[in-house]
Amino acid sequence: MxxxxxxxxxxxxxxxxxxxxxxxxxxxxxxxxxxxxxxxxxxxxxxxxxxxxxxxxxxxxxxxxxxxxxxxxxxxxxxxxxxxxxxxxxxxxxxxxxxxxxxxxxxxxxxxxxxxxxxxxxxxxxxxxxxxxxxxxxxxxxxxxxxxVLGTGWFGAVAAEAGPGKTVAVVGDGAVGLCAVLAAKQLGAERIIAFSRHADRQALAREFGATDVVEERGEEGIARVRELTGGLGAHSVVEAVGTHESMHQAIGSTRAGGHVGFVGVLHDVTITGDDIFMTHVHLHGGPAxxxxxxxxxxxxxxxxxxxxxxxxxxxxxxxxxxxxxxxxxxxxxxxxxxxx
Amino acid sequence: MxxxxxxxxxxxxxxxxxxxxxxxxxxxxxxxxxxxxxxxxxxxxxxxxxxxxxxxxxxxxxxxxxxxxxxxxxxxxxxxxxxxxxxxxxxxxxxxxxxxxxxxxxxxxxxxxxxxxxxxxxxxxxxxxxxxxxxxxxxxxxxxxxxxVLGTGWFGAVAAEAGPGKTVAVVGDGAVGLCAVLAAKQLGAERIIAFSRHADRQALAREFGATDVVEERGEEGIARVRELTGGLGAHSVVEAVGTHESMHQAIGSTRAGGHVGFVGVLHDVTITGDDIFMTHVHLHGGPAxxxxxxxxxxxxxxxxxxxxxxxxxxxxxxxxxxxxxxxxxxxxxxxxxxxx
Incomplete structure (x- = not known):
């Protein structure tokens, strides 16, 4: 063969x-x-x-x-x-x-x-x-x-506790991130914010259920999500990249008591006590x-x-x-x- | 006054x-x-x-x-x-x-x-x-x-999803850790493992509901918890110290898909992708x-x-x-x- x-x-x-x-x-x-x-x-x-x-x-x-x-x-x-x-x-x-x-x-x-x-x-x-x-x-x-990719994006959305009444943000517009958008929509999320800089991926994200697209990254991207959520951050954030920067973008975009579901294979990511103690975020993920x-x-x-x-x-x-x-x-x- | x-x-x-x-x-x-x-x-x-x-x-x-x-x-x-x-x-x-x-x-x-x-x-x-x-x-x-201390230990147990049928381990035998043992018992945990090296604290932990006491720390403590849980680790682990070592003892004592509830104020704690990706643990905590x-x-x-x-x-x-x-x-x- x-x-x-x-x-x-x-x-x-x-x-x-x-x-x-x-x-x-x-x-x-x-x-x-x-x-x-x-x-x-x-x-x-x-x-x-x-x-x-x-x-x-x-x-x-x-x-x-x-x-x-x-x-x-x-x-x-x-x-x-x-x-x-x-x-x-x-x-x-x-x-x-x-x-x-x-x-x-x-x-x-x-x-x-x-x-x-x-x-x-x-x-x-x-x-x-x-x-x-x-x-x-x-x-x-x-x-x-x-x-x-669907199963992984779906797990990311579940790990982030996407559901009715929730605002979900998705970091990463690859196949997994796009599937996480689709999953969040299917799970009943009220608002879905896709981080993306590519017109074709933005279009598919919107077809899959994204209500907002944010092109900014890092601190600017975090500020934009906070602006869209009354200063609080998203309830649920899916991390679908796996870099130090994307993980911190995900944590920073999450409100106190909110959930980060991470499914990007983590490469050189470091998290400190300051990242997770006063922020009250939930972290969960891994191979779906x-x-x-x-x-x-x-x-x-x-x-x-x-x-x-x-x-x-x-x-x-x-x-x-x-x-x-x-x-x-x-x-x-x-x-x-x-x-x- | x-x-x-x-x-x-x-x-x-x-x-x-x-x-x-x-x-x-x-x-x-x-x-x-x-x-x-x-x-x-x-x-x-x-x-x-x-x-x-x-x-x-x-x-x-x-x-x-x-x-x-x-x-x-x-x-x-x-x-x-x-x-x-x-x-x-x-x-x-x-x-x-x-x-x-x-x-x-x-x-x-x-x-x-x-x-x-x-x-x-x-x-x-x-x-x-x-x-x-x-x-x-x-x-x-x-x-x-x-x-x-009770509210903090209680939050640790809730963040670790202690409950009926669960094996809960508690890292730290100070007032908060002891209260986490009490909380786990009240929340219906089946088995409660207290890490402690002090006879008086061990005694109070047992009165509060601990079924097992582990005196070992670090890798040896983790091995002991795994031994007590069929090789899998505890479902729920409360971290009530806040050091790098105690946080890693907590993560290592948790089974795949299990929950770490951390309430010790984190000092110089670093967590890497390897600690949380393949291990499938949930991390949640902060000021109760x-x-x-x-x-x-x-x-x-x-x-x-x-x-x-x-x-x-x-x-x-x-x-x-x-x-x-x-x-x-x-x-x-x-x-x-x-x-x-």
Missing amino acids: RKVVMHAPRDVRVEDVERPRIVEPTDAIVRLAATCICGSDLWPYRGADEIIRPQPMGHEYCGVVEEVGSAVRDVEVGQFVVGSFFASDGTCEICRSGYQTGCVHRQPGAPEGAQAEYARIPLADGTLVATPGMPDADLVPSLLAASD PVRRFLPDLIDRIWKREIDPGRVFDLELPLEEAAEGYRAMDERRATKVLLRP | RKVVMHAPRDVRVEDVERPRIVEPTDAIVRLAATCICGSDLWPYRGADEIIRPQPMGHEYCGVVEEVGSAVRDVEVGQFVVGSFFASDGTCEICRSGYQTGCVHRQPGAPEGAQAEYARIPLADGTLVATPGMPDADLVPSLLAASD PVRRFLPDLIDRIWKREIDPGRVFDLELPLEEAAEGYRAMDERRATKVLLRP
Whole structure:
């Protein structure tokens, strides 16, 4: 089969490899209907993360179950499934509390990569969720988005306690930030402030439910949110970038007693007592337990209530993965869908 | 009247001063039934906080209303009242959301000091809560505790989401930590782990509801909590010290998806992305909005369901305040009650 492998920064190749096989009896093999490139895939691409050996890429996936291990009970061959970027057993205390990304048996969701024709998914019963039937083609991008960016934005909004009567601000206008806007709207937020400087992303944010757009950043951005909220700050702020600056922009935009939900992978972030003591903010986040939300997200997509697949603004055949990486690196695309 | 004034580190005097007067029409003057020395009063006493001019001390108080300003509506002369260490208007959006210590008109609860015979309390209607009648003498220490240490420990337990079925750990065995143990018990926690190395505090922690005591600190303390919780960590951890080490002990003792409620005034604490991203902990705390809890706490004390006054292990006349400071500084007392 064909699979995307990164050999070095900016050296992405599509190669012939053997189809993955069942390793553990709890595994499933999924024939991928669609996969995609994640913002986090750009870290090694840009040389920020070291590549020690040729690295299979991709952790977002949906498709049809081709084969299951002998211990798999709930997932059946022929089902269309969506899974998360972390595999989880679904039975441990942490999973049952809704933190499947903290599962005591946590593993990568697609250990040999998901930018490929087939992927091996561990702990299939705990990890995969079947759709009600075979999806129409136009639903596939949205189901793929549920696998990571939608689930992550949704968790950010939940962690920030977005809901009716709340003003929600979202720091970051990438695919995750845009999905957080969509989530805040679905969760009933009254007012949604999107931080964004890009006209196309501002437009999609507004379509997803943003009521206000703030172009300023840092202290100026914070001042603007306070101005929009009677001097108090937003009730709920989603941090969807992961830098020191964006985290502090999020904390500063939150009112006393408000909630920051952070889902951007944190890089070199430092928080001091002064940032969190007198400000009374709640901080919660981390790698989204997407599995918690998948049944609900699939249901909303299936009923065509939400269309998160719109975050994909470039679609390419898997063979052209290298061009997909270039397009995201050069910011010509927000999020690239790859068709195996 | 007599009042405690700190002139320099270790120089605490009781002096004759004028009785405080109504300054704003929203003020009340309270004749204090009891007051006390706070752990935070030891910061200037030990020279860690600078003393620029002679400093009136004390912010914990209860007593009888002697006089009210012309705009005071809900508080009446003759009532026995308890208030918080921050005065709050009770009407702003932040107050109404339960974060009175973040009130947009926040002021010190007793701006001219509460280690005195009388104190001026600003924003009396928002700040003071009357008891159902004149309390029996044995209830006064508990009502005084409600003013700060009980309210603060209670907020720590609430911020850590202590409740039925939960395992709660408490870092810090001072008056606040002990009150957090009491709060966790009252809130229905199933198991309460107190970190403590002092036999007398361990004993009171157990009387207040602790089921386990851990003497180890740091990594060893964390390992011990994990051992006691099937490797997972506690659901809820209250941080009642405020140092970098104690905060990290609290975070490390918390399970994925669990809650840290921090109420120790944070000193030189640094938190990185690694501390909060993959660990999935919730962080929330700050100066306790004691006012939120006062009606409930007074009710529980009035019904003799709780006896938080037991944290006072030394009682002295106000005249002997200097000895009270010495006793706390030398750790001969956990918490000193002063009788005006």
